[in-house]
Amino acid sequence: MIWNKLQTHNYYILLVYKIQYRQSSNIETADIVPIRKGGTLLETTVKQYKNYINGEWVSTKETFQSVNPADVNDVVGEFPSATSVEVNEAIDAASAAFPDWAKESPSKRAAVLNKAADILEQNADQLGEELTREEGKIISAGKGEIKRTAQTLRYYAVEGMSFTGETFPNDDPNMEVTTQKEPLGVVSVITPWNFPISIPARKIAPALMTGNTVIFKPSSDTPLIAYRLVEALHEAGIPKGVINFVTGRSSNIGDDIITHPAVRAVTFTGSTAAGEDIHQKASLTTRTQMELGGKNPLIVMEDADIDHAAQLAVNGGFSLTGQACTGTSRVIVMKSVAEAFQRALIEKTKALTIGNGLNESTKVGPLANQRQLKNVREYIEIGKQEGAALVYGGDQLTETKEYENGYFIQPAIFADVHPSMRIAQEEIFGPVIAILTVDSYEEAIQVANGVEYGLSAAIVTNDIKTANQFTKDIEAGTVKVNRTTTGNLINAPFGGLKKSSTSTFRESGRAGMEFFTQIKTVYVGY
Structure with missing residues (x-):
């Protein structure tokens, strides 16, 4: 998206144009953003965005608005309030997509992440402005976060090419003992608003690169920039069902994302109180990763x-x-x-x-x-x-x-x-x-x-x-x-x-990939 600025008689107008990578099917209104005189909002056509389920952009009846914290009259966009119906559809889609994605070659998974990184880097200025408008952080930090997100995708695209098991020495010359690292299955990713694209990327990228499928629920305060990450992965050619995106209040859909029997792991960043609640609700066979508060x-x-x-x-x-x-x-x-x-x-x-x-x-x-x-x-x-x-x-x-x-x-x-x-x-x-x-x-x-x-x-x-x-x-x-x-x-x-973490699995780096895999030990005798 390219922003052209016209200033005439003290009116400040932003005209928005699509670029090649973005498709209009996922937006329901014309791409028009606020018209202002000086700093005063004059009129607004609010863009309506959709959930992303099984490779399709999907609407809901109920919606909510994301606003600019520097000016609450500036509505960034309108987003779906997902229900249990949409969440279950997303989890079903992720479950169906998992077998093929788990068998996909590392190089093809890496190609998707690298192409998505290209898209983010090419649009870093525009996306950085959107991030700042939605979350409030200063513009240099907003643009920097977009670039860091692209670097994160590239990092895991490389690391995933050499992420493998071990071979163990043993006393039987006619036996080989190795470990295999296999994906878990469907992973729920629940993220905060303060780093609304870089934190999701450091969870989603290793999850995808190790062969898992994803349900992604961002904070309701910053759904737009999270949407842009999913949009980039969509444009990069990720197969349908591999990543699914739902927006809405945690009070409405949080339990469904955590407790569904098909969800094998939940990775969450947020408050300690919310992390404790998730940890208690997740089943015995659902792995959890919690990065929580600090003092x-x-x-x-x-x-x-x-x-x-x-x-x-x-x-x-x-x-x-x-x-x-x-x-x-x-x-x-x-x-x-x-x-x-x-x-x-x-x-x-x-x-x-x-x-x-x-x-x-x-x-x-x-x-x-x-x-x-x-x-x-x-x-x-x-x-x-x-x-x-x-x-x-x-x-x-x-x-x-x-x-x-x-x-x-x-x-x-x-x-x-x-x-x-x-x-x-x-x-x-x-x-x-x-x-x-x-x-x-x-x-x-x-x-x-x-x-x-x-x-x-x-x-x-x-x-x-x-x-x-x-x-x-x-x-x-x-x-x-x-x-x-x-x-x-x-x-x-x-x-x-x-209480800053469950101290189970670390995020970031090569260690960040361990959470998304399970180990199988294999003994082969000859």
């Missing part, structure tokens, strides 16, 4: 570069508007440098431009939805009531036209935070940083580990001995030295400890 610490030692540490805290805590499971929510600082660190953190936070993510100058976009805004505001009030000192920010922004129709809030910084306070224990999932002061490395580790989560953690120090000890002492699945708590490589394992 991630950044420890700042006496010898740290304070300016660098403050920048790491800003990047980890306020980029993506604090809406990352690996986001920095606690900064544990040695008392001797706490005052200097706090000053530097406030100074850098004040410099952040808050606004619509489509504006190139914006550094912090809106929160993703009304629930997020309500939750963050409630936690800011909780912090005040608990006796923490709100030393910067925390106000909802509504004073200008840019802010009045969006979910904007100032990043908040709390000082004088005690480890037992709720803002130091519970996941807020927003731009709120709690500063805790300690007297020693040992106390810092005790505080850092004193929560129920264990997803990501980092330390800032120039002492190699301290850094090395930290990697052993910290209870987290992702451990960093002199880097932000956020971010992970597509070729390295990712996952948490404690």
Whole structure:
């Protein structure tokens, strides 16, 4: 899709044209998006999208709307509210497609992933803008996520070509003992809104490459960009039934996706509460993979570069508007440098431009939805009531036209935070940083580990001995030295400890393929 911009007499009009790879059969209205005068919405023709079941684009009677969190009057699209009927049809289609896909050659599976990656890369700018408009993150992050998704598809296309079993030595010269890695069958993929295309890709790509078929349910806050991933796979020639896409509320269709007897695995990223619910409902023979919440610490030692540490805290805590499971929510600082660190953190936070993510100058976009805004505001009030000192920010922004129709809030910084306070224990999932002061490395580790989560953690120090000890002492699945708590490589394992994960199978990297396969041990005598 190519966006052409015309500006006449202060009217700002977006005209949308299809390009070759997109077919009109999956959209029910003309491709027209909002017409605006300045920043004010004048009229809208809302595009209606469809589910994707057994290789066909399918409508439902009930629909819901996805809106721009920077301007809730801007409707991104209208999507199907799937029911048990559509979910069962999707699972039946995936079950029927599984035998042939499981037998398909790795090179043909890889060809589909590589072609889909081509499609995403060729349209990265347009898709990045759609992602930003739907989720709210800044435009550079939106475009970056599209490119990362393409890289993820390519990575698993390559890894799948050499992903195989083992041969074991034994004492019988006339016997060979090997293992075979086989696909599980139908896999349910349930994903969040904060990385609405890259998280699905790191689940779907290894699932497909190892021969499984997929039921994909994205967050109802970001169905469009998830739809684009499925659309790319469709255009890449994936056989019917191999991937199926349903949108709707988890309260309506979540149980069907989890408990259907044909579903052999469920991979989920989201809140710990939702993950626990899924884990309890899945059957004994349904494999689960849960990547859940975090309360991630950044420890700042006496010898740290304070300016660098403050920048790491800003990047980890306020980029993506604090809406990352690996986001920095606690900064544990040695008392001797706490005052200097706090000053530097406030100074850098004040410099952040808050606004619509489509504006190139914006550094912090809106929160993703009304629930997020309500939750963050409630936690800011909780912090005040608990006796923490709100030393910067925390106000909802509504004073200008840019802010009045969006979910904007100032990043908040709390000082004088005690480890037992709720803002130091519970996941807020927003731009709120709690500063805790300690007297020693040992106390810092005790505080850092004193929560129920264990997803990501980092330390800032120039002492190699301290850094090395930290990697052993910290209870987290992702451990960093002199880097932000956020971010992970597509070729390295990712996952948490404690209530941040079920700690069964890791995502990402070659390890990310293990979840989608089962091992068969074969003894052949001659």
